[in-house]
Amino acid sequence: KAGVTQTPRYLIKTRGQQVTLSCSPISGHRSVSWYQQTPGQGLQFLFEYFSETQRNKGNFPGRFSGRQFSNSRSEMNVSTLELGDSALYLCASSSTGATDTQYFGPGTRLTVL
């Protein structure tokens, strides 16, 4: 079956703008997690959604938000972009959550100028 897809793959924005990233999980998976990966901070957990509800949230400011739709597709939004938001944003899906095997998408590379 098809893997996790993320769109767009690459994105360039300027400071102060907002951005929306999309993630389509593996068919049948109800959990979607988002991670930020940077050279300095490594992989950091943003939040996890399960059946349209946010179950867990990492230590990120309120500018980072997300949602999940009834078909399990998820979006994350970053408002008022800062230079430090430049990162690879990874989405992972699983059947039940973080204790289950997570399947990662290829990521969206966001560059903030």
Place this chain on the structure above:
Amino acid sequence: AQSVTQLGSHVSVSEGALVLLRCNYSSSVPPYLFWYVQYPNQGLQLLLKYTTGATLVKGINGFEAEFKKSETSFHLTKPSAHMSDAAEYFCAVSNNNDMRFGAGTRLTVKP
């Protein structure tokens, strides 16, 4: 709170040599432990995971890891390195719906 420490941000081995990537975890409850590999410009791929039961876990591509509760460790090993093993490796711990990753270890394989 749970956390992961990976000892050594860079490890270099010769082709055919033993690969040992170290991971220590901290968790207040029995953990679920994972090793993921990331190739350049790609997402993460699961190598193996420990949930319960047998403490020696075998994964893909000849990798294995042993869960040692007394040492709070989950080191990754492979008897003989291949050039194709060059990548970044991440250890992760989860005990609820929150997965925490280590900083990663970049493995270089020399011919």
